[in-house]
Amino acid sequence: MDSSERQREYVLRTVEERGVRMIWLWFTDVLGQLKTFAISPVELEGAFEDGMRFDGSSIDGYSRIQESDVLAKPDPNSFEILPWADGVGTSARVFCDIVHLDGSPFEGDPRQVLRRNLDRAREKGFSFYAAPEMEFFYFADGDPSHPPKPLDGASYFDLTTADVATDLRQRTIHTLESMGIPVEYSHHEDAPSQHEIDLRYTDALTMADSVMTFRLVVKAVAHEAGVHATFMPKPLSGVQGSGMHTHFSLFEGDTNAFYDPGDEHGLSKVAKGFIAGLLAHSRELTAVTNQWVNSYKRLVVGYEAPIYVSWARNNRSVIVNVPPIKRGESESARLEFRAPDPACNPYLAFSVILAAGLKGVEDNYKLPKEVSDNLYQLTAEEHMAEGIDSLPGSLSDALDVMERSELMAEALGEHVFEWFIRNKRAEWTDYKTQVTQFELDRYLGRL
């Protein structure tokens, strides 16, 4: 038996031994929504062998002109028993790769897009690691007809709320750990009812799967307690939004390719090239890492959101932050990319970040000067004088830059690239035609 047969055998045996009644096949649409359908245990062996056929035309980003049927092929190493009961008894989930009927990778599947980018990195001898810090809010409900009500702060739930939220976070962490998603750190964030859970690094594909699981677990645990959890980037005006600052590193076998003991700050040539690439292409990839109209309400001056295309050590106003390397821990050399928000599609976000960084490594991009000031305090003219750019100010601006980027088209593949821009343009058009509360408040009486 080769290793993949043994993995299948292991999963089939576990299904039998644990009395699993239902297996959820998980995959992701281009916008990063988790999609699923269930199969029974008897269908699982066939699903491993031949895949499960389904009509992709109703999945965002999967539609094609000719054949709309695709196959979901379960990845046996991602098989996990789900820790919550769902009425029919024990159930399990398994992530799927989506393939054409002839077995070739389906270009609309974000997981395949990331696989392709990771393969490119591997050809150069690199494996790519990611560790995101996930921020999110708990609200009393998810009803959009009134402003969101935080669980703590303000006047809601006055006495007990801090406990409710802390308890929710603890239960969430427990569920995550039992599903093999180790948590590094967690705490209450600055904004009312905002929380952060930091995930322990893994390879980027596993991490993208983990982010999908994470969002579901956070929402499910909250739902069970009768509250609403959201990864909306900026749900409340006037306070910080939710980011997904993510730490990245490249490894060559056992060696951290970002580390060079001979460099003043411990940064290798690869690290410098990667940072330079990420900075040079950051405006092109923003539409992917910050993909909603609302994402750009977070990317504004103040509120600790990064908007300036520059890098520094221990500086929150820049998009690439390089944490200090602990003495004797060369493995910890990494960079922190602060732009993404937690409502991104992690497969596509990691893909474009890796592609931009690798481009910088391959083409020996020159690393711009590190900034030393708090950039929030400089005026626009001073930024211009320093030659410091900002991230796009709106989804529309971000799409304009992305559309002209060959690197993005290559990293995402033509299919996803075109569909994404078309879909996002439509979202922007819908938004633009709305008359907002802001306008009514400000103009209705006055004008």
Place this chain on the structure above:
Amino acid sequence: MEPLLIYPDPVPPELAQALDLAGYPWKAIGDERSAVRAEPDDGWAGGVIVAAIEPDGAFALCRALRKRDLPLEPMLLLVSGAQLADLELREDLFDDFCLYPFQPLELEARLKHLFWRTGRGTRPELVEYGPLVLNLETYQAAIEGHPLDLTYMEYELLKFLASHPGRVFTRETLLSRVWGYEYYGGARTVDVHIRRLRAKLGEEHANLIQTVRSVGYRFGQSRWGV
């Protein structure tokens, strides 16, 4: 259970019979080359080496098997009374010995004890260590009687570690023995999976897997109690 490696080939009939009766699968091996060629995917379960018949070949084979990255163990040596003096300075070549000709019941008891010491327990399909039980036939793991839900690679890693308690393994060894060579994730994959295993073992049992600074990992207590 994987077979035991038995030397010499052909195996003395009374030894073959004793092993069969005790329920141990085995394969006869004539030299180091055939030991490598006939080795099962998961490695030999252990070795029973008869030194009383061809002493030179027997000690040479023991030495070769113990010199490997992952030394073969447990190793039971069968020696004649006249050879007892030859054991001096060869202590590292075997885990226990038994006089030859042997008593079948003694041989069985010694094997059982050796396997118990190396975590294989008295039932060959179970790997037991403290509160942890792995069933190699059903692929199921449990801690204090509660099932542990592991992915395939987590299970394989835990199985490998728990089968060699007290031993320190480098990341490279774990990578090549558990993942195999086709795996591209790099040795960091090992750290990631160890952390996932600890998360699933839960706070109380996470320390079953110890980090040995700048070397690698060890399952359970060190053999020297440090």
